[in-house]
Amino acid sequence: MVNFRFTKQAKIVKTDDFSSVFNLRKRLANKHLVMRYRLNEVNIARLGLIVSKKTAKSAVQRNYMRRVLRELFRLNQHNLPAVDLLIQVQKAFEKPDFMEIKQEFEHLMQKLVIKISTINNVVISSQSN
RNA sequence: GAAGCUAGCUAGACAGUCGCCGCCAAGCAAUUGGGGGAGGAAAGUCCGGGCUGCAUAGAGCAGGAUGACGGCUAACGGCCGUACGCCGUGAGGCGCGGAAUAGGGCCACAGAGACGAGUAUGCCGAAAGGCGGACGUGAAACGCGGUAACCUCCAUCUGCAGCAAGACCAAAUAGGCUGGCAAUAGGCGUUGCUCGCGCUGCCAGCGGGUAGGUUGCUUGAGCGCAUGAGCAAUUGUGCGCCUAGAUGAAUGACUGUUACGUGUAGCAAUGCACGACAGAACCCGGCUUAUCGGCUAGCUUCUUUU
């Protein structure tokens, strides 16, 4: 039985955590979303969302985007290694675009997993050498 | 029946799966169970108040706001009633800025002239001049002209800031104060050197204070019903109810059944698609703006029937 809960520990709250992810400058992007990531030490994938007022004026629209992204993360969190993940919305989307956003999100997830596994391999190989 | 006016209400419903944020109960804990979780505008921040801090002997000036009359209210620039003006066949809607004899300013064009003088014709005069002054122009023309939504004066109100207010707890680093130790030495800077001058080390304690956390934080000028007062706004009394509290910021996503509306395909049954404006951030009373629709009540006009 897999637990899909999204608790407070899985949320990035502190300004330090945010800025440390930003400073690492690891970045993936496509049409609507920008993803920044950093390996962390808490053994759990954590999420921070950035939806600025510039992308959408209406608070309702911003809230919708936040909720959809959180939901996608919640359902996918067990496929992820322990990373701090910041998702920034670049272009506004609405309800009819849901399937597109889902595909984009999953695509980014795959890329992320591949990248991180290569990093880990490098680390392991360098240690063995 | 159609077209309207005004006031009020509403902003689909039920069930399931996976989740989110408070509260209550159980449990050492993990967790489990119960119950609650956006609006009529939560918006704009245009007014008013509560609350909190600062300032303050008392009073006033300056500055700001309001401006028919009377009332309501915690208060208001709000609301109600009345009067007046305009619009509408009407139900109704919109508006209203006190004082021009306290003083200053402005009054384009036209007009003789825009407030100080004085045009035509006329009367008195030899003349100078005096009296009186139409028509026309214009928003306004001798009359104490118009304009105060120009300054101003008058009346009334007004200390300043805002929950990121304020209160409490309190790392790391840097600096402050006090005490003790070391010491007149050494180090650094000032010119290449010397002298001179300036700065300073270690330990303990103290208080201030940043990140961060806790609180303020939701029971209130509260809501509903009945009834009394009042034309009404509003208000007295009685009974009942408890109705979000987040903080890198919860209130969501998906599925099924069904109601309503719109579009579309179809002769039809029915199928498919879509669902207004919009998201609490200390709390209330208003105003303004956005809004697919639906319901109720009262009233008006026109037409038809009896």
Place this chain on the structure above:
RNA sequence: GCGGGAUUGGUGAAAUGGCAUCACGAAACUUUCCCAAAGUUUAGUCGCGGGUUCGAUUCCCGUAUCCCGCU
């Protein structure tokens, strides 16, 4: 949460309540064999809706959009 400012031809800016102005650009015409330069002419509901006024870009109120500051 609190506060300030802007909106005028296509663009950037002026203007005491009395005819909306300047520069660049655009279009048309003149000039030239052609182009450039030069000259002439044209195009504004003064963001929108009300009010005050004889008259509003200007004054007052509301509103929309944009920009900025403090915390």
